Amino acid sequence: MSKPKPYIFVDDDTVNLTSMVREGVPFPYFTKLSDQIQLGFEEWSSYLHLSERTIQRYKKEKKSFDPIYSEKILQIELLYKKGIHVFGLEDNFYTWMDTVSIALGNVRPKDMLDTSFGIDLIHDELNRIEHGVLA
Numbered sequence: 001m002s003k004p005k006p007y008i009f010v011d012d013d014t015v016n017l018t019s020m021v022r023e024g025v026p027f028p029y030f031t032k033l034s035d036q037i038q039l040g041f042e043e044w045s046s047y048l049h050l051s052e053r054t055i056q057r058y059k060k061e062k063k064s065f066d067p068i069y070s071e072k073i074l075q076i077e078l079l080y081k082k083g084i085h086v087f088g089l090e091d092n093f094y095t096w097m098d099t100v101s102i103a104l105g106n107v108r109p110k111d112m113l114d115t116s117f118g119i120d121l122i123h124d125e126l127n128r129i130e131h132g133v134l135a
Contacts, residue, residue, distance in 0.1 A: 009081040010074060021071045024064030030073060031059075037080045038094060047113045048072055075119050082123060086130045101125070 010017065034044065045052045048069050058065060065073060080093070087093040097110040103125055104112060112118030128134065 010077055012078065017074055021067050021074060023070075024066060025070040025073045026064045027058050027062055030065065033073070033077055037077070039076075043110075043113075047076065049114065072116075075116065076113055079113075079119055079123055079126075082126050086126045103128075 010020070030044075034040070039047075041052050041055050044050075045055060048055075050069065057063075064070070083093040083097070084090050087096060098108055100106055100108055104121060109122045109125070112122055
């Protein structure tokens with residue numbers, strides 16, 4: 001039995017990201033990302049402001065996500081890439097994402113993924129952690 005290929009996060013090349021957003025994130029890519037970062041359709045539904053039924057329709061029709069949703073998917077992917085880098089281990093980062101953060105207004109970081117502002121705040125907090133600047 002062969003070992004599954006490790007997930008490779010998207011690179012930070014803005015030109016490639018822009019093209020990927022315009023073309024739309026393909027559903028198989030989305031599925032692989034969801035499995036890797038352990039987010040289910042219910043959570044994605046909240047983050048993308050789409051119903052679970054609409055996400056299921058994307059799956060059934062093998063559609064790529066519209067650019068507005070693709071951009072958010074990739075922002076979240078890049079955030080997870082950064083978080084795993086900062087924490088060193090996926091599980092440590094996932095635990096942090098599920099833990100109430102005083103620095104983020106007494107909410108779980110994961111609960112802030114529904115807006116670009118929330119994603120930016122989490123990213124800023126990861127930068128502070130990475131550089132040892134704790135509240």
